[in-house]
Amino acid sequence: MPKSASVLIIVENLTxxxxxxxxxxxxxxxxxxxxxxxxxxxxxxxxxSYEVLEGIHIFRHPMPFEADGALGYLIExxxxxxxxxxxTIKAYFKVGFDVIQACNPPDLIFLVAGFWKYLxxxxxxxxxxxxxxxxxxxxxxxxxxxxxxxxxxxRWTFKAADVSIATNGTxxxxxxERGGMDANRVFVVRSIPDVSRFKRVVPNMALxxxxxxxxxxxxxxxxxxxxxxxxxxxxxxxxxQKREDVGCVIVGSGTELDKLQALAVAKGxxxxxxxxxxxxxxxxxxxLSSFDVGVIxxxxxxxxxxxxxxxxxxxxxxxxxxxxxDLVEGRNIAGDAAxxxxxxxxxxxxxxxxxxxxxxxxxxxxxxxxxxxxxxxxQWDEEARQxxxxxxxxxxxxxxxxxxxxxxxxxxx
Numbered sequence: 562m563p564k565s566a567s568v569l570i571i572v573e574n575l576t577x578x579x580x581x582x583x584x585x586x587x588x589x590x591x592x593x594x595x596x597x598x599x600x601x602x603x604x605x606x607x608x609x610s611y612e613v614l615e616g617i618h619i620f621r622h623p624m625p626f627e628a629d630g631a632l633g634y635l636i637e638x639x640x641x642x643x644x645x646x647x648x649t650i651k652a653y654f655k656v657g658f659d660v661i662q663a664c665n666p667p668d669l670i671f672l673v674a675g676f677w678k679y680l681x682x683x684x685x686x687x688x689x690x691x692x693x694x695x696x697x698x699x700x701x702x703x704x705x706x707x708x709x710x711x712x713x714x715x716r717w718t719f720k721a722a723d724v725s726i727a728t729n730g731t732x733x734x735x736x737x738e739r740g741g742m743d744a745n746r747v748f749v750v751r752s753i754p755d756v757s758r759f760k761r762v763v764p765n766m767a768l769x770x771x772x773x774x775x776x777x778x779x780x781x782x783x784x785x786x787x788x789x790x791x792x793x794x795x796x797x798x799x800x801x802q803k804r805e806d807v808g809c810v811i812v813g814s815g816t817e818l819d820k821l822q823a824l825a826v827a828k829g830x831x832x833x834x835x836x837x838x839x840x841x842x843x844x845x846x847x848x849l850s851s852f853d854v855g856v857i858x859x860x861x862x863x864x865x866x867x868x869x870x871x872x873x874x875x876x877x878x879x880x881x882x883x884x885x886x887d888l889v890e891g892r893n894i895a896g897d898a899a900x901x902x903x904x905x906x907x908x909x910x911x912x913x914x915x916x917x918x919x920x921x922x923x924x925x926x927x928x929x930x931x932x933x934x935x936x937x938x939x940q941w942d943e944e945a946r947q948x949x950x951x952x953x954x955x956x957x958x959x960x961x962x963x964x965x966x967x968x969x970x971x972x973x974x
Contacts, residue, residue, distance in 0.1 A: 566956060567596040569649065569658035570688075571670050573641045576604030577619055579841050581871070582690070582752045583664060587617050589945040590952070598656045600648045602641065605839060611651075618656050620648040638667045646673050653677075660955060662686040662726075668693050668714040671721045678721065684955045687722035688750075689732050692867055699864035700785050716740060724955040726750050726948070729869045729890055748951035753874045755941040761879050762843060764851035768835060772808035774918040777852035777881075779845070780872050782815030785865070787858035787886075789817070789824060790907055794858070796828040797911035807833070807918060812848050814839040849875065854917045854924070855883030857891065860905045869894060874939055877931035882924045884913040898931035 568590050570583060577599045578584040587597045598618040603610075610621050622644035624637070652658060661683055663670035677683040694711040698704055719725060719740030725747045727733040736747045769775050776795075782788050788811065795809050811821070811834065818836065825834045840848055855876040859865045866889040873894045876883045885891050887901040900916060903909040917924045 565594075565596070566660065566952070567598070567656065567658045568660045568662060568952070569598045569600065569652050569656075570662040570664065571600045571645050571649075571673065572664040573602065573638070573645070573670065574666060575601070576607045576621065577601045577617075578614060579605060579607065579839075581754065583688075585755055585941065585944075586662075586688070586750070586948055588615065589948055591616055593949055595952075596656060596658075598652045598658060600645055600652065605841070611655075618652070620652055622648060634667075638669055642669055642672065645670065646676070649673055649677065658683065660684045660686055660952065662688050663718075664688040664690050665718070666691045666693055666696075668711065668718045671714075671718040675721050678723075684723050685721055686724050686726060686951065686955055687718055688726045689736065690728060692732070692735070692864060695864035695867060696785060699862040700783075712739075724748065724951050726951050728752055729867075729893075731867045731890060735867075746954060748947050748954070750944045750947045750951070751869060751874075751939075752871050753939045753941055753944060754871075754878050756878055756935070756939075757941075759875065759878055760846070761850045762846045765844075765847040766851065768810045768837070768848055768851045770808050770832075770835065772833075773806040774853050775808050775810055775851055776854040776856055776914055776918070777810040777812065777849070778856050778858065778872075779812040779849060779875065780870075782811075782813055782817045782821060784817055785859070785862075786815070786817070787860045787865075788821050790860060790905070790910060791856050791858040792821060792824050792828065792830065792834065793907040794856075794911040794914060795825075795830055795834055797908055798915065799830060799833050800828065802911070802915070804915075807914075809834045810837065810848060810851065811835065812837045812840050812845065849879055849881070852876075852881050854914055855881040856910075856914065857883060857885035857899075858910065859886065859888065859891075861886045861888055866890065873899070874935070877935040878939065880928040880932045882917050882927035882931065884910060884917065886910070895931070896934060898927055898934050900927070 572580055572583050587599055591597045600620045602624040603621045612619055661674040661677055663674050674685040678685045694708055697708050697711055719742050725736045725742055727736055727747055727749045733747045733749050736742045737744045778791055798804050798807050822836055857870055857872055869890050877898050884900045900913040902913045
């Protein structure tokens with residue numbers, strides 16, 4: 562890869578540096594000697610339209626609201642796409658770029674990347690974060706016109722891309738079989754935390770509320786994320802089993818947050834369930850370090866079976882034993898480092914949580930297994946090598962096949 566290559570990353574659904582995956586990729590490219598710029602929305606305390614953080618140029622655009630419903634998504638994506646195009650022009654003249662890396666969702670950023678590729682010869686890397694056709698089907702319980710449209714947009718994105726980055730082996734298989742990409746031009750870069758930065762810290766004891774056991778969730782709260790199932794499980798634990806020794810901390814934000822808070826109140830759980838809102842940095846680590854048991858409540862469906870959950874990597878890295886439903890990629894990641902509840906069963910989710918609360922030896926064994934698995938298999942250095950190999954391939958078209966060594970674990974191939 563040329564030493565002076567300039568990269569422009571576009572991400573729509575989270576600001577930088579709060580998007581951990583994008584920020585790790587940006588840092589990795591910077592550390593390899595490349596000039597890196599990012600286009601993203603404003604969010605949290607990050608409201609500057611332009612700044613340089615750690616040598617990375619960040620161009621931000623306003624987002625008027627977080628979408629919910631078809632019309633909301635249309636407005637959000639149209640707004641973001643227009644801003645992304647404007648900011649590519651600003652980035653071009655202020656910093657310059659040789660490559661555009663587009664992170665979905667949505668599968669529309671190829672329109673911006675295609676403009677620069679086909680008119681100005683820039684290269685296009687598709688960083689495949691989400692399976693939008695499967696997400697639509699899981700969220701709305703149907704296919705139909707919009708599902709077909711999402712399939713078309715996904716296919717056009719792959720067709721325009723010079724190289725694709727997949728988050729796991731399932732994504733790579735879809736890129737090849739559904740997207741028509743050459744397997745040698747699809748690189749798996751998993752969304753795992755950089756353990757040099759992601760470590761246990763002094764826990765936030767205030768979040769424990771004096772409870773003996775604290776279960777926790779961290780992540781986005783959309784309709785497909787199953788946080789309502791976690792609250793229903795807490796209802797079983799507190800109101801059916803009559804346990805007063807278990808509290809729950811829910812970290813994150815999303816379109817369902819208000820509904821979830823209302824559900825907790827309706828179940829009489831306001832003294833047992835704490836919503837922290839979005840957290841990052843040391844504040845996030847302090848919250849995670851207060852968890853005794855982690856939960857991944859994402860229900861089993863066509864979408865979640867294929868997704869690598871960031872929180873699984875995070876729980877294992879921090880030595881937090883956790884419970885999840887038996888998802889294909891979820892089991893592939895965690896193996897014996899988790900307990901598995903029967904498919905979408907709230908009562909069994911509550912039962913498995915109770916097992917980890919009450920059986921200290923089991924919880925310790927699972928936590929140690931998770932840490933050992935994380936240490937052995939989850940190394941950001943390897944993901945960084947794959948990322949740099951993808952960029953080598955996109956800038957040296959004859960180099961793609963050189964970088965695909967067989968035998969890597971956790972569905973890399």
